[in-house]
Amino acid sequence: MRISAVRCFEVQGPAEIPAQEERQVGMLDIYPHFASRPPAGPRDHQTGVYVQVEEAGGAYGLFGPIFPETVPLIQNKLAPMITGQDPRAGEYLWDVMYRSDRHARKGYLMMAISAVDCALWDLRGKLAGEPVWRLLGGPTRPTVPCYASMLGYSHEPARIVARVREMIDAGYRAQKWFFRYGPNDGLVGMERNVTLARIVREAAGPNIDLMFDCWMGWDLSYATRMIERLEPFRPRWLEEAVPADRIAEFAQMRDAGRVPIATGEHEYTRWGFLQLLQTGGVDVLQADPDWCGGISELVKIGTLASAYGRHVIPHGHSVYAAAHVVASQPPVTFPMAEYLVRYQPMAQHFHTHMLAPEGGAITLPTLPGLGIEIDPAKVTSRRDL
Template sequence: MKITAVRARRVTGTFEYDGEFREERQARPIDLYEQNFAVSMGGPPAMPKISDGKYRMEGIFLEIDTDEGVTGRAGTIGAETVHMVAQFERLLVGSDPFATELLWDAMYRSVPNARKGPGMLAISAIDNALWDLKGRALNQPVWRLLGGAARMEVPMYASTLGYSLEPELVRQRVKDHIALGYRGQKWFFRYGPQHGRDGMAKNLELVETVRDTAGPDVEIMFDAWKSWDVRYTVDMAERMVDYDVKWIEEPVQPDRISSYAAIRRASPIAIAGGEGEFTRWGAQELIAQEAVDYLQPDVFIAGGISELTKIAAIASVSEGVKLMPHARANVSMHIVAAQSPDVCPSVEDLVKSSVTNEFFLLAPPVRRLGKICLSEQPGLGMDLDPAKIESDEDVPLR
């Protein structure tokens, strides 16, 4: 079997949702500047609203074709990733798609500046598509190719990015997620050091509201999304400790590993991070500097499935560090399920992002009682639902 083509495909459809889909955003590092804090939405572009209750959904998928008619698919990905894929096309076409280690290393070596940033996002997407291709060719799910399932249902925690932080709505959403069976919830702070004591009080009000509503048996976590500093994080941690918080996530910008380590030494609450880190070498640096308790690489950022399995091996021999992959539950569940629960305890369900990332899938993973369920779908289960696709076009790599 040989690779014959590498393609990107954009599909659109209509997503029905009663109300505003993204009600609030998290804190952002650029909120240091007042004019940026005032912007209501940040991060990925909001879905265009067609009419009340209807949004235009768009997804870009990477597809790798072979001379035996088997196609691997990964996505959704960003337009900037598509253009970086073009740099690796010549290495892929004519190659054996089963040689994922060879192809990963060749891509990594061919463009030295691709070791981080958009280049590694492209390598990640390609690697994930190759694993989907292998599973389809062998008529096996990827979790089985990775060694088989340590468990067929993997616990999830709900991440509430995009939900309103109004206290009454927070209470209702906490109850809603408990009713769905999630035994853990992660909420996102809106305020940082530049907002002084008033901002700190509002952050603490969120913690109090979530714990008071969730009760003592639900794990709660909070994400500062790279927007705090050492002193502020430690100060907040000391105020939050009485609320039995499992971790504070991404308190500082990812390049400030020494700041992570300083926080971890001083904080009475565990520290999580690494969602924006790249490759096993980035993960190893976080571990070597004793910067995190929970390591959170993203399978579409850190290097794909091939790389996350290596990061899992590193975490398995690192005292006290747990691997908790960031987002993309429909892909990361394959990795987590094939690892010991002692290494990878659970999967993050970034609830609203899961809706958008999985919207076009014919059979998205089943969630049941706070767990994500493995299936026998070949590959990563990336068949698309033609009933949801209203337009379908190729996206030029160049």
């Protein structure tokens, strides 16, 4: 049994993508001409890029959508390293890809490794005739609880209240909202952030977990002042308040108040997460299997987190890989997954089988592999990259 080819391809097709109602604060917002950017507009089409790992007997593993920037890295660096190898030798293949380039430890090359690793797990599942969660040792529960991630939704008070209640009625027991303002917006912006937190808490009541995301758009001073203001609303966590590399600052934020701290969406590999754990500054690790090293590495990150008594709640760029890992691991370490309510239907637009929560939880997939297949009826053009 040998890998015969590693291919990347792009699909396009018509889609109704609504305009973003509001955008989140970001790192570039310290500059006024970037801070004034409007939310993204509507689109009438969708594009998706995927990686496919083929086995000589005709089976294939599929994963995506992936970042287009990773395609040349997959084709030029990783494919030659694993073509001809046994696709079942997962630890060997991951280590070879990791050791193949001294810059593979972070960034786009690790994201490329992640995509190939996830496609390899899909292939192994298909070869075994089992869903990936089974190959990983699961299930540990019949469904995967999810929280509603509210990126892109309006901050107009009446619409916030309506959306909060809509998510509760849909069965979600936790929600995450995204702050719009940062240090350059001064005290006025700070008060607007507090107003968002207040409206969401009042609409949700006392028995719904709430989280707030800053998408690396703050600095330590601003975050410390905001933590004091957020404490009355009892957030389950404050997410990515500062850029990912400011590891020591996460510990300072955690010491500054009683708001738990989350990060890890933009961290890579078990070694990066070990640094976060060793500083004692993070309560929740948000490793994304699409980027952190794949399914293989997310499981190892979970093992580290369990030794430190920390939760892993994967970032939700792709719900497929995260859901399979969460379903296979103990709930005390992996309590739930993220579901981007507005964006996951767009990300899964070309898929035959939509993986989405019902009643606030995802029913375990039963298809072999990850369950990602392209629906030809939704594709008007396909080209190899």
